[in-house]
Amino acid sequence: MCHALFGNRSRGVARAVLLGAITAIILTNADHWVLMIVIITFMGVDHPPIRNESQPLGKIRTVLGLGSLAIPIITFMPEPLMLPGLIFVR
Numbered sequence: 001m002c003h004a005l006f007g008n009r010s011r012g013v014a015r016a017v018l019l020g021a022i023t024a025i026i027l028t029n030a031d032h033w034v035l036m037i038v039i040i041t042f043m044g045v046d047h048p049p050i051r052n053e054s055q056p057l058g059k060i061r062t063v064l065g066l067g068s069l070a071i072p073i074i075t076f077m078p079e080p081l082m083l084p085g086l087i088f089v090r
Contacts, residue, residue, distance in 0.1 A: 001065050001068055002047075002069065003047040004057055004061075005065045005069070010047060011045065011047075014046075018037070018040060018041070018045055021033065024078070025037065028078065030079075
């Protein structure tokens with residue numbers, strides 16, 4: 001979705017988000033996110049080439065795309081959900 005909305009600028013956006021996540025892990029000592037960052041780093045943040053990159057998104061698809069990018073930002077939980085009675089090994 002990020003690549004469709006921002007085109008080649010999505011590389012910078014993805015790298016900034018990855019750097020922000022690494023910074024947040026270091027500052028908050030949130031070690032439960034380290035595995036996710038390692039996986040994302042090995043997979044890479046660059047988007048593979050697409051067939052028709054010159055065709056822009058329409059207005060409706062742009063609004064839907066921005067909305068879909070806003071949902072994880074709005075609903076993000078820095079600490080995992082803890083349910084009483086369940087044992088988590090750290």
